[in-house]
């Protein structure tokens with residue numbers, strides 16, 4: 001890219017131009033591919049692009065100055081037969097959520113991911129983590145949280161019916177009534193199933209169309225430049241990994257943790273009388289059933305399904321004969337038996 005164009009793009013990242021703010025929150029135009037998407041989110045120059053270049057074949061520009069990366073750069077991380085799309089994103093700055101720079105666009109791209117890798121600079125002050133979290137929170141991203149266990153159904157008439165399945169610790173009927181009125185909801189049914197539910201969680205339920213619950217792994221990079229004591233403290237924070245891209249330390253561990261958090265499973269399919277093909281795995285989400293496995297092989301496979309044979313952690317015998325509702329485990333070998341004799345997967 002020419003120098004002037006680069007300078008202009010860099011300026012746009014910092015300053016809201018026309019169309020910034022609400023309208024600019026649409027994210028970058030990178031189509032999803034592979035079995036899952038991980039977004040690299042962080043302040044400028046923490047090492048996001050260095051990491052992408054380490055774990056994928058994609059080379060994203062690396063430099064010591066801020067805003068080296070100007071758009072979303074996708075790479076593919078191969079892991080045990082799965083292909084995970086890793087999105088390198090421009091650095092975000094404080095105030096990004098309010099539309100400062102193109103930060104909102106960056107955060108919107110993160111919102112489309114299955115997992116956020118929050119890259120932090122181990123040499124920088126501790127507040128960076130909370131500051132970044134607050135930016136993501138502000139656009140409705142909830143990190144490492146489950147959706148609140150509160151049922152809300154809007155009605156056309158009949159007023160408000162609010163019930164608690166057990167006495168709540170920090171909510172009461174009056175509070176919920178007032179919040180609902182603030183959001184102009186006058187007819188509805190509410191059932192609070194979690195005694196620890198908070199006001200913020202209740203608002204998240206009202207706003208659920210604008211909330212996204214995403215897993216996050218916090219990764220401190222540049223541990224080559226900090227003391228061992230500091231390293232020890234960082235490494236003990238929850239949902240955290242530490243690494244040095246420069247010294248090639250801890251990167252494998254970060255990738256392994258991503259795999260665990262994404263909760264994907266590899267299923268190997270086997271035809272009758274033939275050894276399973278371990279070179280090609282079918283990737284499914286955790287808690288998937290034989291039915292999900294069938295669906296990911298072919299849309300209509302279920303129609304001719306008779307039973308499946310399963311070898312692996314989920315089977316009681318080797319093999320175990322199971323039906324569509326059987327829940328599979330990572331690295332199970334599955335053979336689908338259909339009504340047309342000898343029909344096997346793939």
Ligand SMILES: Nc1nc2c(ncn2[C@@H]2O[C@H](COP(=O)(O)OP(=O)(O)OP(=O)(O)O)[C@@H](O)[C@H]2O)c(=O)[nH]1
Pocket residue numbers: 042043044045046047048049050051061062063064065066067068069070089090091092221222223224225243244245246247
């Ligand atoms: N000491 C040290 N420096 C690193 C490490 N990883 C990356 N760097 C340096 O940090 C600087 C920024 O790296 P980038 O990968 O460009 O950072 P980025 O987060 O992509 O930056 P932006 O795209 O500008 O937001 C470069 O000078 C890298 O060489 C590390 O593990 N240790």
Ligand SMILES: [K+]
Pocket residue numbers: 044045046062063064065066067068069
């Ligand atoms: K940089």
Ligand SMILES: [Mg+2]
Pocket residue numbers: 048049050060061062068069088089090091
């Ligand atoms: Mg970069």
